[in-house]
Amino acid sequence: MPRTLGYHIVISGYGLWLPGDRRGHWSEAWDAELGYIEPHQLHVGDPIRKRMAEERQKHPPVKLAGPMIEVVAETLEQCAVGSDWQVAAASIESTHTHLLLTYTERDVDNTVKWLKDQLTKSIHRKRRIMVLFGAKGVSGPSFSTLKYGVTRAAISNATTNAAASDRGPTNSSVAIDAT
Structure with missing residues (x-):
């Protein structure tokens, strides 16, 4: 049986890879109109979901200096x-x-x-x-x-x-x- 050696984790900056992104996304999301999206799976881009995510942001996107x-x-x-x-x-x-x-x-x-x-x-x-x-x-x-x-x-x-x-x-x- 395979044994887990470690994990590759990717953490994006705030607001830089939102649900619905055209590159695909891993976000778990729920919306009454658009429904539930399973976590830990790659999902295709969705411009409506991306627009909704942008509208819900409380702060501008963050890039590290x-x-x-x-x-x-x-x-x-x-x-x-x-x-x-x-x-x-x-x-x-x-x-x-x-x-x-x-x-x-x-x-x-x-x-x-x-x-x-x-x-x-x-x-x-x-x-x-x-x-x-x-x-x-x-x-x-x-x-x-x-x-x-x-x-x-x-x-x-x-x-x-x-x-x-x-x-x-x-x-x-x-x-x-x-x-």
Whole structure:
């Protein structure tokens, strides 16, 4: 029987990949007129559903700049401390983030919801501080995306390192692109 080694999680920026998007979407949605859409399945684009999602947005779409990318990286590391999972690899971009998480006994959907919540709170806190002190955008770190061939090795390595540690899981390992 196959064993889950880890999870590839994609987190898009607020308002950048809405239900009904022409690229398809994974959103669970309910509307009295349009009906229910099952979660965890790719759904085709639907301009009516996309328009409805845009109208329901409370804030403008969010793209991350250098300082916010740094906040995301720091928050991911902090979230992994004491967790039974680690970040084996991450690609933090202005419009979305790819995470390669090691296996967890926890419900992965709840883990991702918690991560999104922690990331959002950290970004809001940092944004308030930047506005108070008049900080301007600076270039942030560039995180490399693992290629498919090394994904399995990255998860295995992170899992082995966590198992070998007397303390249990350690800080996340994020591959940094030197370019």
